[in-house]
Amino acid sequence: MELIQGKFIGHERGFGFVKISDDEPDIFIAKSNKKDAMNGDIVEVKIIDENSGNSREGAIVQVVERNTRQEPLKKVGILDLLFQMTIHLEQIFLYQNLILEKQKIIKKL
Numbered sequence: 001m002e003l004i005q006g007k008f009i010g011h012e013r014g015f016g017f018v019k020i021s022d023d024e025p026d027i028f029i030a031k032s033n034k035k036d037a038m039n040g041d042i043v044e045v046k047i048i049d050e051n052s053g054n055s056r057e058g059a060i061v062q063v064v065e066r067n068t069r070q071e072p073l074k075k076v077g078i079l080d081l082l083f084q085m086t087i088h089l090e091q092i093f094l095y096q097n098l099i100l101e102k103q104k105i106i107k108k109l
Contacts, residue, residue: 003044003061010039012083018045018058025055033059036091040067 004027006018014031016039027045029037037043042065045058 003046004058005042005044005064008034008037008039008041008043008060010034010037014087017055018043018060027056027058029058029060033057035060035063036094037063038067038091040069041065042067 004018004020006020006027008016008018008029009026010016014034016029016034016037017026018029019026027047029045033048037060041063043063044061046061047056047058049057
């Protein structure tokens with residue numbers, strides 16, 4: 001399985017694209033295949049469908065490097081802010097659920 005490295009460009013609806021280079025077409029990433037990648041992260045992707053619409057479709061295997069650079073602020077409406085907060089809360093709940101599942105497993109042992 002060949003892994004491809006690139007920059008994840010997230011969309012407000014949850015899906016995104018991985019940009020490899022200016023010469024190659026971006027790889028579409030469905031919301032269900034983005035794992036915990038966030039906009040601007042460097043990720044490794046495996047191709048799951050070579051002929052998905054206008055581009056290839058992939059699944060993120062892992063985040064290689066987090067985007068820690070602060071983006072310049074832009075004017076956004078209240079709905080944009082609420083949406084971003086929802087995304088961050090969703091990620092917090094995912095981590096909490098992972099911790100709870102690990103605790104349950106440890107208790108069983």
